[in-house]
Amino acid sequence: MPPTISTFVFDVYGTLFDVHSVKEKADELFDGKGTEISEIWRRKQLEYSFLRQLMGNYETFFEVTKDSLKYALKQLAIPFSNKEVESLMVQYTSLRAYDEVQNVLSTLKENGRVLAVFSNGSRNMLEPLVEQAGMKEYFHHIISVDDTKQYKPTPASYTGVLKVIGVKREEVLFMSSNGWDISGAKNFGFHTAWINRNHLPQEELGLAPDYTFDSLDGILDLL
C-alpha cells in the first residue's frame, strides 16, 4: 500500500450494507415479489441520482429512493399504498451489514487509521443506519453528498470528502462495491479498492481500480 494512505473512506450501500436485504420485507408486503422489486428499485435509484445530477435538478437521496421504489412497483404493476412505501423506506435505515464489516473496521481503527463513510445517502438515512449497526464509534466522519448537493461520480462530489476530512486526495483509499463509483473515485484521484462482491466484470470506462477484492477482508492484507 502506498505510504501516503492515511484515510479509509467507505461507500455505504452495497459496500458496508447489503441493499438487497430489503427484499425480505418487500417479499412479505408484496407476495414474494421482493427480488424483482429490489432489483428494479436499486437500478432506478442509481439512474435517478445520475439523471437529476445531469439535469441540474437535485433532490435528496431519500426522495430519489422513494421515487425509484414507486417506479419499480408501477413497472411490475403492483398496487401499493403510501403506508407500504413508507414501511419499505424504514427498512433502508436498518439494512444488514456484510459479515466481515465489523472486524475490518475495528482492525483499521486499532491500527490508528482515519475512517469515514461517504455516500449518496441523505444524512437522515446514513446516521440511523450506522447507529443501529453499532458502528458509529468506528467512523470519524459520516459524509453525505447532500452537504454539497453533488451526486457521485462528479469530481465535485468527491471533493466534499477532502473538505470535510482535511486530507489530500492521494492520502485516501476509497472502497466501493459499485464499479461506477470506483471509476469516479479513480477519475478524481483517490486510491481505490473495488469490493467486487458480485464477481462482475470491470467497467469499460478506462479507469481500472488499484485493488480488487471479493470482500472488505482484502484491505487488511494491505496494512
Place this chain on the structure above:
Amino acid sequence: MPPTISTFVFDVYGTLFDVHSVKEKADELFDGKGTEISEIWRRKQLEYSFLRQLMGNYETFFEVTKDSLKYALKQLAIPFSNKEVESLMVQYTSLRAYDEVQNVLSTLKENGRVLAVFSNGSRNMLEPLVEQAGMKEYFHHIISVDDTKQYKPTPASYTGVLKVIGVKREEVLFMSSNGWDISGAKNFGFHTAWINRNHLPQEELGLAPDYTFDSLDGILDLL
C-alpha cells in the same frame, strides 16, 4: 398543439429506429444469446454516457457503444473477438426504422414543418443510419451531441438544438421513446411527446411529458 410549435425534433435510438434489432445479428454470432446481449448492451450504453458526462470524461457514443458491448459480453461470460465486436457495431448503422416512421416524416414534411434528429449518437453513426433508411431528404438537420460534447439529459446538450436550428425552445416539439430523455427535454423547456412503445410507467422525476403516444402516429393528430 400550441401554435408556437414549428419544429419537430426526433430522438433516434428506440424512437425512429429499433435498437434491439441488432439482437438478430448477435443471435447469429453468439448462439442465440442475442436478447440477453442487446438488453445489457443498451443498459450499459446509457449508463456509460451518463457516467462519462458526470465524470467530465467525454468519449464519443461510438466508443461508448463499443465499450458497453464488450461489458455485456464479459458479463455473460461470452468469449469474443474484435472482429465480432466490429461486425455488431456495423449493425448499429443499419438498424430498422419502426413501421410508421416513413409516413409520419413525409406527412410532417408535406405540412411544411422543420424536421431534425437529435441524438447522443456520433455523426459517423447517425449519417449512415439515416442514409441507408432513405430518410435523409426529410431532415433539415442531423444534430449530434458530439458537436458540443454534452450528453443528454444535460441542459447544455439540448441547447445545441437551438443553436443549430436557430429556434427558441418553445418552438420545438421533441419526440423520444426514452422516458429519461423526455424528462431532460421537458426540464430544458421543449414541448415533449413521449413515444411510449414499451408501455412503461412515467419516470418519477416530476417532469411529466406534454403528450404520450404508443407510436409516432400520435403526433399526426396534433396537426
